[in-house]
Amino acid sequence: MRLWLPEADRRPDPAPARADARKAVLAGTALWLVALVVCLLLRDALASSGLEWLIWACAVGLLIGVAALAVVQAIRRRRNRQGAGASS
Template sequence: MSQQPRPDLEPIKTNDTATILVGTALWLVALVVLLVARPDESRWLWTCAAGIGLGLFGLAYIRHRDRR
Protein backbone atom coordinates (compact mmCIF):
# COMPACT_ATOMS: atom_id res chain seq x y z
CA MET A 1 0.00 0.00 0.00
CA SER A 2 1.50 3.28 -1.03
CA GLN A 3 0.13 6.45 0.46
CA GLN A 4 -0.06 9.67 -1.47
CA PRO A 5 1.80 12.54 0.19
CA ARG A 6 -0.49 15.14 1.65
CA PRO A 7 -0.24 18.66 0.24
CA ASP A 8 1.32 21.32 2.46
CA LEU A 9 -1.20 23.32 4.43
CA GLU A 10 -1.43 27.05 3.95
CA PRO A 11 -0.80 29.13 7.09
CA ILE A 12 -3.86 30.64 8.73
CA LYS A 13 -4.07 34.39 8.28
CA THR A 14 -4.44 36.07 11.67
CA ASN A 15 -4.46 39.60 12.99
CA ASP A 16 -1.57 39.39 15.43
CA THR A 17 -1.77 43.05 16.42
CA ALA A 18 -5.40 42.74 17.53
CA THR A 19 -4.64 39.56 19.46
CA ILE A 20 -1.79 41.20 21.36
CA LEU A 21 -3.82 44.35 22.03
CA VAL A 22 -6.70 42.32 23.49
CA GLY A 23 -4.33 40.33 25.70
CA THR A 24 -2.59 43.48 26.92
CA ALA A 25 -5.93 45.15 27.61
CA LEU A 26 -7.01 42.13 29.68
CA TRP A 27 -3.82 42.38 31.77
CA LEU A 28 -4.57 46.10 32.26
CA VAL A 29 -8.11 45.32 33.42
CA ALA A 30 -6.76 42.72 35.84
CA LEU A 31 -4.29 45.28 37.21
CA VAL A 32 -7.04 47.83 37.77
CA VAL A 33 -9.24 45.23 39.51
CA LEU A 34 -6.36 44.26 41.78
CA LEU A 35 -5.56 47.88 42.59
CA VAL A 36 -9.19 48.40 43.62
CA ALA A 37 -9.25 45.15 45.63
CA ARG A 38 -5.92 45.98 47.33
CA PRO A 39 -4.41 42.50 47.58
CA ASP A 40 -2.16 41.50 50.47
CA GLU A 41 0.53 40.20 48.16
CA SER A 42 2.14 42.44 45.56
CA ARG A 43 3.09 39.38 43.48
CA TRP A 44 -0.20 39.61 41.55
CA LEU A 45 0.35 43.28 40.78
CA TRP A 46 3.80 42.50 39.40
CA THR A 47 2.35 39.63 37.37
CA CYS A 48 -0.11 42.01 35.71
CA ALA A 49 2.62 44.60 35.15
CA ALA A 50 4.80 41.94 33.51
CA GLY A 51 1.89 40.89 31.28
CA ILE A 52 1.37 44.47 30.17
CA GLY A 53 5.09 44.98 29.57
CA LEU A 54 5.42 41.79 27.55
CA GLY A 55 2.32 42.71 25.57
CA LEU A 56 3.81 46.08 24.66
CA PHE A 57 7.07 44.38 23.70
CA GLY A 58 5.14 41.89 21.56
CA LEU A 59 3.25 44.71 19.88
CA ALA A 60 6.50 46.49 19.01
CA TYR A 61 8.00 43.22 17.75
CA ILE A 62 5.01 42.43 15.52
CA ARG A 63 4.98 45.93 14.04
CA HIS A 64 8.72 45.73 13.35
CA ARG A 65 8.27 42.27 11.77
CA ASP A 66 5.41 43.45 9.56
CA ARG A 67 7.45 46.43 8.28
CA ARG A 68 10.13 44.12 6.88
Protein backbone atom coordinates in the same frame (compact mmCIF):
# COMPACT_ATOMS: atom_id res chain seq x y z
CA MET B 1 -7.22 2.70 7.89
CA ARG B 2 -3.67 3.33 6.72
CA LEU B 3 -1.17 4.94 9.04
CA TRP B 4 1.34 5.80 6.35
CA LEU B 5 0.78 7.15 2.86
CA PRO B 6 3.33 7.13 0.09
CA GLU B 7 4.28 10.60 -1.13
CA ALA B 8 2.39 10.06 -4.40
CA ASP B 9 -0.89 9.40 -2.54
CA ARG B 10 -0.71 12.46 -0.31
CA ARG B 11 -2.81 15.54 -0.94
CA PRO B 12 -0.92 18.83 -1.11
CA ASP B 13 -0.51 20.74 2.16
CA PRO B 14 -3.06 23.50 2.64
CA ALA B 15 -1.90 27.10 2.48
CA PRO B 16 -1.09 28.54 5.90
CA ALA B 17 -3.87 30.58 7.45
CA ARG B 18 -3.25 34.31 7.57
CA ALA B 19 -3.66 35.73 11.05
CA ASP B 20 -3.16 39.18 12.50
CA ALA B 21 -0.89 38.76 15.50
CA ARG B 22 -1.56 42.35 16.56
CA LYS B 23 -5.15 41.49 17.48
CA ALA B 24 -4.06 38.60 19.70
CA VAL B 25 -1.35 40.66 21.40
CA LEU B 26 -3.70 43.61 21.89
CA ALA B 27 -6.38 41.36 23.40
CA GLY B 28 -3.92 39.83 25.84
CA THR B 29 -2.46 43.21 26.77
CA ALA B 30 -5.94 44.63 27.33
CA LEU B 31 -6.74 41.73 29.66
CA TRP B 32 -3.56 42.40 31.66
CA LEU B 33 -4.57 46.06 31.91
CA VAL B 34 -8.03 45.13 33.22
CA ALA B 35 -6.47 42.73 35.73
CA LEU B 36 -4.06 45.45 36.88
CA VAL B 37 -6.89 47.94 37.42
CA VAL B 38 -8.89 45.36 39.39
CA CYS B 39 -5.85 44.49 41.51
CA LEU B 40 -5.18 48.17 42.20
CA LEU B 41 -8.80 48.64 43.29
CA LEU B 42 -8.50 45.64 45.61
CA ARG B 43 -4.99 46.50 46.83
CA ASP B 44 -5.90 46.47 50.55
CA ALA B 45 -7.66 43.11 50.34
CA LEU B 46 -4.75 41.62 48.39
CA ALA B 47 -2.21 42.98 50.90
CA SER B 48 -4.12 41.56 53.87
CA SER B 49 -4.26 38.11 52.27
CA GLY B 50 -0.61 38.13 51.15
CA LEU B 51 -1.39 38.38 47.46
CA GLU B 52 0.00 41.83 46.79
CA TRP B 53 2.44 40.26 44.31
CA LEU B 54 -0.48 39.95 41.87
CA ILE B 55 -0.20 43.69 41.21
CA TRP B 56 3.39 43.22 40.05
CA ALA B 57 2.46 40.16 38.01
CA CYS B 58 -0.20 42.18 36.15
CA ALA B 59 2.21 45.08 35.63
CA VAL B 60 4.86 42.76 34.18
CA GLY B 61 2.25 41.09 31.94
CA LEU B 62 1.24 44.52 30.67
CA LEU B 63 4.85 45.48 29.96
CA ILE B 64 5.51 42.21 28.14
CA GLY B 65 2.37 42.79 26.07
CA VAL B 66 3.53 46.27 25.06
CA ALA B 67 6.97 44.88 24.14
CA ALA B 68 5.35 42.06 22.14
CA LEU B 69 3.22 44.60 20.29
CA ALA B 70 6.37 46.53 19.34
CA VAL B 71 8.01 43.32 18.08
CA VAL B 72 4.95 42.28 16.07
CA GLN B 73 4.75 45.76 14.56
CA ALA B 74 8.46 45.69 13.60
CA ILE B 75 8.07 42.29 11.96
CA ARG B 76 5.02 43.53 10.07
CA ARG B 77 6.88 46.63 8.84
CA ARG B 78 9.87 44.55 7.72
CA ARG B 79 7.61 42.12 5.87
CA ASN B 80 5.80 45.01 4.14
CA ARG B 81 9.11 46.58 3.08
CA GLN B 82 10.38 43.27 1.71
CA GLY B 83 7.11 42.75 -0.15
CA ALA B 84 7.24 46.24 -1.64
CA GLY B 85 10.89 45.76 -2.67
CA ALA B 86 10.15 42.42 -4.33
CA SER B 87 7.29 43.79 -6.43
CA SER B 88 9.37 46.71 -7.81
